[in-house]
Amino acid sequence: MSRIHDMGGRYGDGAINPEPQDAPIFAQDWHARALAVTLACGALGQWNIDMSRHARECLSPSDYMNFSYYEKWLAALTDLLVAQGVLSRADLSAASDAPDTIHPLAARHLPAARVAAVLAAGGPADRDSTVAARYQPGDIVRTRLSGNRSVAGGHTRLPTYASHAEGRILRLHGSHVFPDSNAHGQGEAPEPLYAVAFAAKALWPQAEHPGDEVVLDLWQSYLEPVST
Structure with missing residues (x-):
């Protein structure tokens, strides 16, 4: 179930009113x-x-x-x-x-x-890892159901709107700290991180611009292969 902060693609939260570009960095x-x-x-x-x-x-x-x-x-x-x-x-x-x-x-x-x-x-999150990269650029993958798979209600970086969606691997970023583990004191557990491209129509059935793409950085644990 989506939690309150997971707002991407959700209706009913009101209009977005962007601030002018010359707005002060700190309003107060x-x-x-x-x-x-x-x-x-x-x-x-x-x-x-x-x-x-x-x-x-x-x-x-x-x-x-x-x-x-x-x-x-x-x-x-x-x-x-x-x-x-x-x-x-x-x-x-x-x-x-x-x-x-x-x-x-x-x-x-x-x-x-x-x-x-x-x-x-800054705080670089790239690490060496014993987890081998499973995917290559061009591979078609599907995201799993959004949610932390080891901690009920835990932290994850896979948004609900991208659950069970097919996308295309654009590139491998190397291995990075896995947030789902690190957020709960269970260790950094680094694993491969990918840039994955999704057609807008794969995320939203009635996308206003179905040909647009959304690119998400997703950890290997969030993905599964799609048979071709």
């Missing part, structure tokens, strides 16, 4: 602070990017639909801090600018002088 001052505190907490090394994405997905449907973008970030960050034992709910309620003790993770803080370099370096 606190948006920049929300990004900063999220990055600072991530630098503590208590979770990975897939865990943080899953935390946002786990917000209640009402919160997910009513929160703004950075409200989602802060709510999920709060949940992560508590879930990983960095802080307790009581700590958050009693937060002050001058804590009485130094937190055990304080030594892992990200100094302001290093932020630009850390962001520029």
Whole structure:
């Protein structure tokens, strides 16, 4: 079953109103602070990017639909801090600018002088893997049913709208960290990642432009061969 965050191709969520290209990066001052505190907490090394994405997905449907973008970030960050034992709910309620003790993770803080370099370096997810590539460019494949196959209700990068759809392998990106495993602390489990092209009509029976293509980056576990 599709979860609230899996919105691609779904009807009933209202119109999309793109912002003008000259819109400020942060519409309000606190948006920049929300990004900063999220990055600072991530630098503590208590979770990975897939865990943080899953935390946002786990917000209640009402919160997910009513929160703004950075409200989602802060709510999920709060949940992560508590879930990983960095802080307790009581700590958050009693937060002050001058804590009485130094937190055990304080030594892992990200100094302001290093932020630009850390962001520029990014977080590459390509890895060596013992999983052999099963597909080659040009192969026809079908996606499996969307959903985490080892963790009920768990994180996955296969959107519901692309379930059970036939596509064509465009290229192999090498092997990358598998989000379905990494989001749940089960290890990186790297495996081949492919760019897969889908005709719009394969995803939406009444596509406005059926000849258009949608290209998705999908892990090998999401795919199965199509006999020709």
